[in-house]
Amino acid sequence: MKIELENVKPAEIEKRSFEIITEELGDTHLIPGTEPIVKRCIHTSADFDYAKNLMFSEGVVEKALDAIRNGAVIVTDTQMGKAGINKRKLAEYGGEVLCFMSDEDVAEIAKKNGTTRAVASMEKAAALDKKIIFAIGNAPTALVRLYELIQDGKLTPELVIGVPVGFVNVVQSKELILSLKDTPYIVARGRKGGSNIAACICNALLYML
Amino acid sequence: MKIELENVKPAEIEKRSFEIITEELGDTHLIPGTEPIVKRCIHTSADFDYAKNLMFSEGVVEKALDAIRNGAVIVTDTQMGKAGINKRKLAEYGGEVLCFMSDEDVAEIAKKNGTTRAVASMEKAAALDKKIIFAIGNAPTALVRLYELIQDGKLTPELVIGVPVGFVNVVQSKELILSLKDTPYIVARGRKGGSNIAACICNALLYML
Numbered sequence: 230m231k232i233e234l235e236n237v238k239p240a241e242i243e244k245r246s247f248e249i250i251t252e253e254l255g256d257t258h259l260i261p262g263t264e265p266i267v268k269r270c271i272h273t274s275a276d277f278d279y280a281k282n283l284m285f286s287e288g289v290v291e292k293a294l295d296a297i298r299n300g301a302v303i304v305t306d307t308q309m310g311k312a313g314i315n316k317r318k319l320a321e322y323g324g325e326v327l328c329f330m331s332d333e334d335v336a337e338i339a340k341k342n343g344t345t346r347a348v349a350s351m352e353k354a355a356a357l358d359k360k361i362i363f364a365i366g367n368a369p370t371a372l373v374r375l376y377e378l379i380q381d382g383k384l385t386p387e388l389v390i391g392v393p394v395g396f397v398n399v400v401q402s403k404e405l406i407l408s409l410k411d412t413p414y415i416v417a418r419g420r421k422g423g424s425n426i427a428a429c430i431c432n433a434l435l436y437m438l
Numbered sequence: 439m440k441i442e443l444e445n446v447k448p449a450e451i452e453k454r455s456f457e458i459i460t461e462e463l464g465d466t467h468l469i470p471g472t473e474p475i476v477k478r479c480i481h482t483s484a485d486f487d488y489a490k491n492l493m494f495s496e497g498v499v500e501k502a503l504d505a506i507r508n509g510a511v512i513v514t515d516t517q518m519g520k521a522g523i524n525k526r527k528l529a530e531y532g533g534e535v536l537c538f539m540s541d542e543d544v545a546e547i548a549k550k551n552g553t554t555r556a557v558a559s560m561e562k563a564a565a566l567d568k569k570i571i572f573a574i575g576n577a578p579t580a581l582v583r584l585y586e587l588i589q590d591g592k593l594t595p596e597l598v599i600g601v602p603v604g605f606v607n608v609v610q611s612k613e614l615i616l617s618l619k620d621t622p623y624i625v626a627r628g629r630k631g632g633s634n635i636a637a638c639i640c641n642a643l644l645y646m647l
Contacts, residue, residue, distance in 0.1 A: 232610050232613045232614055232617070233610065234582065234607050234610050234611075235606055235607050235610070237606050237607070239548075239552075239553065239554040239579070242554075242606045242607075245605070245606050246604055246605040246606050249605040249606070250605065272604065272605075273603065273632065274483075274603060274630070274632060275603050275604055275605065275608075275628075275629035275630045275631070276485060276630065307521075307522075308521045308522075309518055309521040309522040309633075309634065309637070311521070312516075312517045312518040312520070312521035312522075313516075313517075313518040313521075313633070339448075343448075344448065345448040345451075370448070373443065394482065394483060394484045395455055395481065395484060396454070396455040396458040396459065396481070396484070397444055397446050397451045397454050397455050397458070398443050398444050398446070398451075399484075401441050401442065401443050401444070402443075404441045405441055408441070419484075420484035421483070421484045421485065422484070423482065423483060423632075423634050424518075424522070424634060425518065425632050425633060425634045428518070
């Protein structure tokens with residue numbers, strides 16, 4: 230078998246990828262304004278399921294862009310998610326990416342309370358006096374805790390990106406976020422997602438600015 | 439709709455997830471010895487395609503474990519992949535994770551040569567006097583360059599994890615690695631993969647030790 234490489238210049242690879250995705254999506258319906266996010270998730274995963282499983286609250290894209298413009302910080306539930314976000318671009322608007330998962334106090338509180346570190350991380354974030362975008366790609370427990378904090382009136386996030394991946398309470402944790410009335414969200418319904426997807430949704434928003 | 443959370447203790451979540459994956463795999467054939475890797479890829483992505491698309495060269499798992507035991511380093515093509523690998527566990531065997539993608543000299547050489555930074559990173563890695571496991575989850579250009587270096591006798595890696603994701607030359611770059619006769623590889627055939635998959639294959643190996 231002869232293996233032939235397509236001759237695409239380095240700077241053109243992403244553009245060409247998005248053309249292929251657009252082509253293969255054909256007339257799949259995407260919510261107007263969300264296309265760059267959906268396509269970047271497909272770009273990140275080569276998984277066209279994201280054309281169907283991504284749920285957007287009303288007007289969430291504009292709200293999220295405003296939050297970033299106003300200096301919102303992004304809180305992730307993995308170092309990997311943090312690593313994947315374009316921090317230079319975010320810094321242009323005064324934001325930064327925070328991840329508390331490796332913090333000693335978080336480990337201690339989680340142990341004391343018998344929770345996951347992700348839960349303790351969310352509590353630490355909720356105590357910040359900042360506009361916050363949560364980008365949750367791993368821990369359903371983080372998402373459940375965010376839901377509780379929001380329901381209790383202890384947290385009003387600018388946006389919840391709810392895309393944990395997996396098999397235990399992942400589906401349910403996302404449904405909890407989808408049930409919130411006044412919280413802007415972007416959620417990958419079902420089992421799929423990941424830190425890479427959380428990061429790429431943040432980047433899609435940053436590149437829309 | 440009532441959303442009911444499954445009552446699983448934090449420490450049990452991963453175990454329960456692997457049980458569900460095993461259950462749903464049913465009698466899907468997996469190559470003996472590769473099960474922990476395949477299942478961890480599914481765990482990381484909630485995508486059962488990995489039960490079929492992962493290709494293993496003959497005896498690769500034992501070779502990879504030996505390489506780690508002998509202090510091999512892991513070279514990634516993204517900071518995100520580096521972030522996702524259990525560096526503490528790797529350090530127990532004397533290894534470390536290296537990623538040259540943000541290095542200034544790599545950016546300069548890439549610019550000078552009109553290549554991607556990923557290509558320049560692979561060249562920098564090839565010049566190391568170390569046993570190397572390459573964990574490539576993003577850049578097909580990195581994989582193509584590795585293929586060339588191996589063909590030219592300039593590089594003898596312990597293992598090539600070839601799991602870039604995407605649409606331009608991704609499929610082809612993986613087929614090049616699959617065509618190598620004497621190079622241990624783990625490759626996700628087709629378009630799928632990612633830095634998360636690259637990291638999780640490394641972790642699956644580490645957890646088998």
